[in-house]
Amino acid sequence: MxxxxxxxxxxxxxxxxxxxxxxxxxxxxxxxxxxxxxxxxxxxxxxxxxxxxxxxxxxxxxxxxxxxxxxxxxxxxxxxxxxxxxxxxxxxxxxxxxxxxxxxxxxxxxxxxxxxxxxxxxxxxxxxxxxxxxxxxxxxxxxxxxxxxxxxxxxxxxxxxxxxxxxxxxxxxxxxxxxxxxxxxxxxxxxxxxxxxxxxxxxxxxxxxxxxxxxxxxxxxxxxxxxxxxxxxxxxxxxxxxxxxxxxxxxxxxxxxxxxxxxxxxxxxxxxxxxxxxxxxxxxxxxxxxxxxxxxxxxxxxxxxxxxLINDVKKSLPKLKSEKREELRTTGLNEEMMKLILDEDKLEEFKEMLIVANKPKLIAKMLLIFPKEISSHEGVEKETIGGRLNKDALIFVLEALEQGKIDENQVKQVLTRVAKGTLPRDAILFKKQDSSEIEEAIMKLIKEKSGLNANAYMGLVMKEFKGKISGKEAMEIILKYMK
Amino acid sequence: MIVETGDYVKVKLVKEEYLGILLEAPKDEKGIILLKLDSGYNIGLDRKKILNIKVLRKAKEEKEEKISIKKQADKPNVAMILTGGTISSTLDVKTGAVKWLTSPEKLFQFYPDLFKHVNILKVEVPFMKGSENMSYNDWRKISKVAVKLLNDDNVKGLIISHGTDFLHYTSAALSFFLRNLNKPVVLTYSQRSSDRASSDASLNLECSAIASVSDIAEVMLVGHASDNDDFCYAMPGTKVRKLHSSRRDAFKVVNTTPFAKISPGYIAKISDYKTRSQVKGKVKLDDKFEEKIALVKFYPGMNPSILDYYIKNKYKGLVIEVSGLGHLAIGKEARYNLLPKIKEAISKGIIVCAAPQTIYGRLDPLVYSPGRELLNAGIIFLEDMLAETALIKLGWVLGHKEWAKSKEIVKEKMLENFSHEINDRLEE
Known part of the structure; x- marks a missing residue:
């Protein structure tokens, strides 16, 4: 050749x-x-x-x-x-x-x-x-x-x-x-x-x-x-x-x-x-x-x-990819994400979810990144994930986030649960009974490492209890014991 | 220069021009000019938008291809009658018109498989028309030519190509018209046109050729047994009906079994038939026919006055398609009681017969009282005879003056089995 x-x-x-x-x-x-x-x-x-x-x-x-x-x-x-x-x-x-x-x-x-x-x-x-x-x-x-x-x-x-x-x-x-x-x-x-x-x-x-x-x-x-x-x-x-x-x-x-x-x-x-x-x-x-x-x-x-018929067709022409890219650009997504959305033909889902929550980056992740990561980490078949993490499930999770039922850093965990077969309405529930244990641990941490500022404590807390407590709750506890 | 179909032309419109061969536009598209472009595609142009058409090159004089069919002395001689239908037509691409295939050479060109087993000695073309346009006159013409060909000692059998839609009427007519039959008379058809490499005509004709030199001395219809291109059935001419509008195996035997199964390699007997040696002497033509007959389909709510037309116009015979074991609306529950009108028709000398609307199965008027009443009124119940066959048979029986003069003889003849039209042992 x-x-x-x-x-x-x-x-x-x-x-x-x-x-x-x-x-x-x-x-x-x-x-x-x-x-x-x-x-x-x-x-x-x-x-x-x-x-x-x-x-x-x-x-x-x-x-x-x-x-x-x-x-x-x-x-x-x-x-x-x-x-x-x-x-x-x-x-x-x-x-x-x-x-x-x-x-x-x-x-x-x-x-x-x-x-x-x-x-x-x-x-x-x-x-x-x-x-x-x-x-x-x-x-x-x-x-x-x-x-x-x-x-x-x-x-x-x-x-x-x-x-x-x-x-x-x-x-x-x-x-x-x-x-x-x-x-x-x-x-x-x-x-x-x-x-x-x-x-x-x-x-x-x-x-x-x-x-x-x-x-x-x-x-x-x-x-x-x-x-x-x-x-x-x-x-x-x-x-x-x-x-x-x-x-x-x-x-x-x-x-x-x-x-x-x-x-x-x-x-x-x-x-x-x-x-x-x-x-x-x-x-x-x-x-x-x-x-x-x-x-x-x-x-x-x-x-x-x-x-x-010709006039009808002219009126209902679909958008070309170049036009769609311009439309996406207004959301502030980076080139890589825009390409992914267009390549995987997820523009319609993306736009629909954007109406629920104006969080373009998170939505792009929910549509394109999380499913792939969950698939490789959890060993769930791509087809199964595609079926379970469908548009309706994603929108449900996004609504839960908007209503404060879950935290943004819990989204991936929720999606993982759904991908593994949990129904979305169950997947957004997090155990609350551990909060006293967590509170005790935070109290201990502040005693042991006294003199740090609130944000530093926050970093340490979230590292240990990510997914178990929301950031908002953690900060409340930290501020309570720093006094 | 006069513009004719087949010419290579330049068509000028306001904004553009087209080059191509002028074709014949479909008959229902008078306002359109059809053009074959150099790419081979055909497009239509609105006549009103054409400024002018210039001939660039006249159509080539069509040279009749000289095809010679080799004399095949080693193969048995058979004769053919062409009557029209899809099997005998071809599309002239140059003009867009449908042409008939009427010469043995043309047949050979399209259906070489037909010539594998037989030598086509003679081809007769009494007329060319679709089967829906046929009538008694045409059945008579076919049978006259058939008798002439069958009585030629050099001819071993006869193949008749025919349109499909009403082929079973012709096959029934020939079954009654050709008496003392001592050779095979094979009717065949095609459901897919000859231009297609997939045409069913090829297998149908090849199997017909085999049937025409077989020992089956009957009028039969030969065609696809299923939608596979593997074998055909030879079906009795009186016991066959078109039961599908488009499939290859459109024809099915009704209330009986085929005579034989035929593939290009073999012929296998399925049921009893007359053989050549059982019949002595020449084939006789008996084409007497009474045309004042009609086939009437009964339906619930039917107004008896419909029958007035036949009474007024002095019809001689009616076949009524009844349903169930032999039912018509004649009870108190019926909106219109048909019985008085039927009695009136019979009293005026009309022979009224009943054939099964169900297609499959036999009539039995004795089971329910309405049937018995109709029987007593004088209706002739035709057992398991197909309604179409019954119509042809009624015309044929009534065509015989010596039979028609007596109701009793007509009934006797209608119930006599001339050509397998009645089967007294239904196995299915």
Missing amino acids: TEERFDYAKLGLKCGLEIHQQIDTNKLFCNCPSVLRSEEPDFTVLRKLHAVAGQTGEVDEAAVYESELGKEFVYQGYDTTCLVELDEEPPHEINKDALKIALQVAVFLNCKIIPISQIMRKTVIDGSNTSGFQRTVVIAKNGWFDTPYGRVGIETIGLEEDAARIIEKREDEVVFRLDRLGIPLIEVATSPDMKTPEQAKEAALHIGEILRACKVKRGIGTIRQDVNISIKGGNRIEIKGVQEPALIIKTINSEIQRQLKLLENKEKIKKEVRQALPDGDTKFMRPMPGAARMYPETDLPLLKISRD
């Missing part, structure tokens, strides 16, 4: 991005929930796919290359699967929520919405779609956004169905799981405007930020980045599935290296699709698909996006 830099201008490097992001709604063409399943399937269905010759008079090269004709496909289904995913019922009308989210992204990226579009079938015969095609529709075009290295155009924004997950590949049989099939994907395709790998990375980060501002799925496998690359004398190469923006630079450089080597040896660079590897390298996947692959989804009417 080389990390060397090239004279990209001289090479005539042109990069484009195609980003696919799962939307967090029910499925695109049926009302099944978009949840991935890990249990044993409830049922399986056996299917075969057949050659589809002569649709346009030409058969798509890529479709044939990928085809697993003659193979049997086993599809795993669950109680979250319906006849649509099984290719046993026509698609329902497009999911309006998913459409709205895709339109939000289109508005953020300054695109022109296409008012009338046709939902298309893209031939896919590797078995990953029960129907033999993927439904896809273009909803917007001609957008743009700026990067520090210059403006990048958006060619199209589309909505499409995700494919079934491959579970097992046997000799003459492939096993797929239907849970992922039909999850809405938004597809953002840029123009080949990026002239350096750095710009491509910046562009990917920018698009990623916009996507995450909208209601999209998070986590591994929910976003997939493809990079198109061409250099002078070469041909357009599409690299599928670059895992993260950080790998984009490495992947582009490695592809340039490969093409230069081919050119040096006077070999022709073929238009093709390559697969991104985790180390930044690529490998051949299939020939480039053509327009012959697409034909209309005749089971659905034309998709019409009204002025009203």
